[in-house]
Amino acid sequence: MKNKNISRRKFINLSGSGMLAGVGAVSGAGVLLPQFGCSPKSKITAGEVVDRIKKEVAIPWREVTVDTIKGAGTLDIVVTGITTSFMATLDVLKKSVKAGNNFILAHEPTFWTNLDLGEGLEDDPLYAYKQEYIKENGLFVHRFHDHWHARRPDGINEGWMKVMGWDTYKYDEANKIYELPEEITLLDYAKDVKRRLRSDSVRVVGDPKLIVKTVGRGSNKVLRGGAPIADVVIHYEPDRENNNVEWERDIVASGQKKGFIIVSHNRREEDGMDNCARWLRTFISEVPVDFIPSGDPFWRTT
Structure with a gap:
């Protein structure tokens, strides 16, 4: 036979x-x-996966947290495969079903608000559609935000450092800036960021010909306290463009030789969930663990 x-x-x-x-x-x-x-x-339940995550993340699990079950899943579901992703978008859910993964570990909200409780969405047809899709396909969706950031090292930043190559750069701890291997123009460095992050939505403030040697990591908060020390700062998802970006433009107009690169929240953090998949594989062997990117949400006309 x-x-x-x-x-x-x-x-x-x-x-x-x-x-x-x-x-x-x-x-x-x-x-x-x-x-x-x-x-x-030969099998493992969703509850057992969650328990292992809580143990291996090696920090106390918070009583108040957004890291909870989303949708109709229950802890007794037998897991067939695990997906990690920046966000449990409908596209990611569909790709997970196709891959045979019924456990989705998502970093950001499934239902578009930070608390992810469906607040104000009771009569929203898209909310109902997504809930039903999760239920019909027997999916278990769990958020992993607060504790993945609180882990040491921060799991999202660890992924960012690797994809950006910063883990190999000289680090000035006092000023929290990284030294690039060689001088480069702001334009060429922005192109390198675009390539590394696989993004079509990188935006830049500053002189394209500016020579940069040092780089710093910003956030989505408004910068204050004078020009940054680094030649170029990379930040994501400005909370208000008329605050963040216009402040940056005035910094440049005032004569400061500085540059700013703005990326989407997704591009800033998604590689941290690829990092999460690698981490999960160190203590979960019963089922496959796949990183399924949600991808850059933006595209350009040219």
């Missing part, structure tokens, strides 16, 4: 459903292997 190879994911799905119960496996040498079907090691 000709042996048929099945993928690890398919085997996990079959064993989790009990379809392999009582069936012996035959190795290439014709040796009967132990039966896997009913072994508790």
